[in-house]
Amino acid sequence: MAVVLRTAAIGKYILLYDGHCPFCVARSKNLAALARLGTVHIVDFQEPATLAPFPELSHEACMQAMHLITPDGRVYRGFEAAVQAVATRPILGWFAYVYYVPGLRQLCEWMYRFIATHRYQFFGRDAGPVPCAGGACSLHASPTVRSK
Numbered sequence: 001m002a003v004v005l006r007t008a009a010i011g012k013y014i015l016l017y018d019g020h021c022p023f024c025v026a027r028s029k030n031l032a033a034l035a036r037l038g039t040v041h042i043v044d045f046q047e048p049a050t051l052a053p054f055p056e057l058s059h060e061a062c063m064q065a066m067h068l069i070t071p072d073g074r075v076y077r078g079f080e081a082a083v084q085a086v087a088t089r090p091i092l093g094w095f096a097y098v099y100y101v102p103g104l105r106q107l108c109e110w111m112y113r114f115i116a117t118h119r120y121q122f123f124g125r126d127a128g129p130v131p132c133a134g135g136a137c138s139l140h141a142s143p144t145v146r147s148k
Helices: 022-034 059-064 079-086 090-100 104-123
Strands: 013-017 040-044 067-069 074-077
Touching: 013 022, 013 079, 022 040, 022 079, 022 104, 059 104, 067 079, 074 079, 079 090, 079 104, 090 104
Parallel strands: 013 040
Antiparallel strands: 013 067, 067 074
16 A cells, blocks of 8 residues: 555545546545445535645645545545545455555556546536636646536
């Protein structure tokens, strides 16, 4: 298991996702439903001050991948964050660890990075009341990005 970093221990699981991405919103809700009931709290990192308690996590890093913060402050990102969220449910946790089979992990992370990088192009974006405030979307900007 690769732990990216540690941050503030807040005593609960927090899944940081991109609230401007309809695909990300739906998948984060699915992950919370697959996790042990009431264990994983999904939080839109695009909301003001969401990242303040986690100074080790930048907006840019969150734009690249979802992050799961464990109750003791360990941080997982990308596909591994999803695996760790599902692993909170004991029965599904056994299946989640198939991810760590050599080669499968690399394939899953590659697919995750590809989808994450192109998510606005594939699924559109919902910018809320202020589209791309402060250039927040420049990481994924392209002429083909669709707005909803």
